[in-house]
Amino acid sequence: MRFPLALTVKIASHIVKHKVRKTPKFAMVLQLEPLHTCNLTCTGCGRIREYSTNLKDMVPLEKCLAVASECDAPMVSICGGEPLIYPKIEELVAGLREQGRVIYICTNGVFMRKKMRDYLAAIYTPAEEPKLLRLLADKLITEKEAEAIRNANEAARSKVVIRPTKWMYWNVHVDGLEFTHDLIVEREGVFKECVEAIKMAKVLGYQVATNTTVYKETDVQELEEMFKYLSSLEVDGHTISPGYEYDAAKKDMVKRLGKQPEDFFLTRKMTRQKFARIQEWGEKFTIFGTPVYQEFLAGKRELTCTAWAIPTYNVKGWKAPCYLMTDGHYDGYQEMLTKVQWEKYGVVDGVARDPRCENCMVHCGYDPSGALGTNYQSGDNWKNFAYNFGSKPKPYPASQELMKIAFNGVSIGKGHLAEAKAAINSPRAAMNGAQAAFSRKPEAEEHHHEAHAGGSCATPDTSERDALLAKIKEVKKD
Numbered sequence: 001m002r003f004p005l006a007l008t009v010k011i012a013s014h015i016v017k018h019k020v021r022k023t024p025k026f027a028m029v030l031q032l033e034p035l036h037t038c039n040l041t042c043t044g045c046g047r048i049r050e051y052s053t054n055l056k057d058m059v060p061l062e063k064c065l066a067v068a069s070e071c072d073a074p075m076v077s078i079c080g081g082e083p084l085i086y087p088k089i090e091e092l093v094a095g096l097r098e099q100g101r102v103i104y105i106c107t108n109g110v111f112m113r114k115k116m117r118d119y120l121a122a123i124y125t126p127a128e129e130p131k132l133l134r135l136l137a138d139k140l141i142t143e144k145e146a147e148a149i150r151n152a153n154e155a156a157r158s159k160v161v162i163r164p165t166k167w168m169y170w171n172v173h174v175d176g177l178e179f180t181h182d183l184i185v186e187r188e189g190v191f192k193e194c195v196e197a198i199k200m201a202k203v204l205g206y207q208v209a210t211n212t213t214v215y216k217e218t219d220v221q222e223l224e225e226m227f228k229y230l231s232s233l234e235v236d237g238h239t240i241s242p243g244y245e246y247d248a249a250k251k252d253m254v255k256r257l258g259k260q261p262e263d264f265f266l267t268r269k270m271t272r273q274k275f276a277r278i279q280e281w282g283e284k285f286t287i288f289g290t291p292v293y294q295e296f297l298a299g300k301r302e303l304t305c306t307a308w309a310i311p312t313y314n315v316k317g318w319k320a321p322c323y324l325m326t327d328g329h330y331d332g333y334q335e336m337l338t339k340v341q342w343e344k345y346g347v348v349d350g351v352a353r354d355p356r357c358e359n360c361m362v363h364c365g366y367d368p369s370g371a372l373g374t375n376y377q378s379g380d381n382w383k384n385f386a387y388n389f390g391s392k393p394k395p396y397p398a399s400q401e402l403m404k405i406a407f408n409g410v411s412i413g414k415g416h417l418a419e420a421k422a423a424i425n426s427p428r429a430a431m432n433g434a435q436a437a438f439s440r441k442p443e444a445e446e447h448h449h450e451a452h453a454g455g456s457c458a459t460p461d462t463s464e465r466d467a468l469l470a471k472i473k474e475v476k477k478d
């Protein structure tokens with residue numbers, strides 16, 4: 001099965017319960033942002049700009065658990081910022097488990113190994129030695145760390161920790177292979193750290209997923225290589241979503257200067273081109289999401305946005321109407337459901353009800369539509385059932401060749417950030433028209449970004465990432 005049986009049953013019974021009760025709108029996945037602080041400063045990250053990143057601005061643990069109960073979504077995606085910085089992350093995960101929820105910790109991967117060492121220290125007995133030795137042999141922990149695990153004090157042994165369970169996934173943000181990913185996150189070594197964290201998690205029996213956002217300039221071939229490599233690490237599943245950003249200023253340029261929308265936006269047409277092979281990927285790799293959403297991405301059908309099914313809660317409250325756009329924050333989920341005029345959003349029969357929605361096909365707006373049957377076509381239920389209950393694609397065979405393809409950056413001396421920055425900011429790379437990708441725009445210039453991309457750990461400004469990816473492409477040609 002692509003998704004563990006118990007989890008599939010939980011989600012299916014949640015849908016059936018609400019269908020029987022004829023609940024008009026209900027939550028499927030809660031996007032919980034307990035804080036917006038992050039240890040990275042990725043190119044174009046919208047979240048660390050839109051909200052305060054002060055560590056004082058956090059959703060208290062009790063509130064996090066209360067909002068999860070309030071909306072009663074069977075799945076909770078803990079995102080941010082970087083959720084592993086949240087001081088009560090272990091208690092949050094434990095509390096959500098007590099509530100019986102499926103949990104995704106959406107992380108940039110940097111602190112994952114630390115959290116797993118905490119887990120090992122808490123549970124260590126000599127029976128864990130084979131695992132410890134395996135981690136040592138694979139260089140996933142150091143001798144010093146192994147000793148610290150073996151000799152953990154009482155405080156470490158009684159600490160609440162994040163334990164492996166089929167109900168929880170580490171959901172690691174990976175937007176490309178080493179060269180691309182490290183440049184996007186603006187720190188060399190992050191891709192390698194993600195890979196090591198994934199390997200360690202698999203040794204310890206955790207479930208691991210990855211999430212990837214596709215931009216206008218994303219190289220589809222690189223994505224496929226990335227899936228092959230991640231699959232060879234026995235990652236349990238992948239979420240992939242087109243990025244999206246509405247920018248009124250650029251929209252205006254389309255109108256006034258007669259420019260093409262595709263000069264600025266990942267339009268629906270372009271998204272469909274990028275995702276033309278999504279169904280084939282779904283057969284080869286464990287792509288999460290419904291086949292109905294995959295058909296939508298591939299341009300084979302239309303869907304209506306159901307943003308209310310993946311609500312976002314953060315320091316300001318329930319964010320409406322969706323993960324991408326902020327037209328307001330509400331104190332309660334039901335209050336948001338009642339007060340937001342949902343009929344003003346989305347695209348119906350090719351007509352955008354809100355201009356900001358025009359080119360949006362993001363996972364958090366449309367994947368639930370596929371599961372909830374909002375544009376039901378005969379056979380959809382069977383398709384969804386067959387996809388989830390069908391056999392899980394086998395891991396892609398690991399090989400030296402694949403490793404070489406994946407580690408194409410700092411590991412082979414090509415990814416040093418300073419050199420890479422210089423290369424992509426070279427006059428030659430600049431000739432492709434991209435702006436200086438690493439120049440941070442001051443807050444005051446951050447105008448008109450009324451809807452931002454989603455799908456990764458946060459909401460990146462697609463124009464900045466596209467500028468960067470365009471330059472990366474240019475450099476790779478050399």
Ligand code: SF4
Pocket residue numbers: 038039040041042045046047048080081082108185456457458459460
């Ligand atoms: S995109 Fe994610 S990892 Fe990067 S700075 Fe934003 S919150 Fe942090």
Ligand code: SF4
Pocket residue numbers: 305306307321322323324325345346347356357360361362364365366451
């Ligand atoms: S931006 Fe996308 S997810 Fe948000 S309301 Fe519009 S169509 Fe739905």
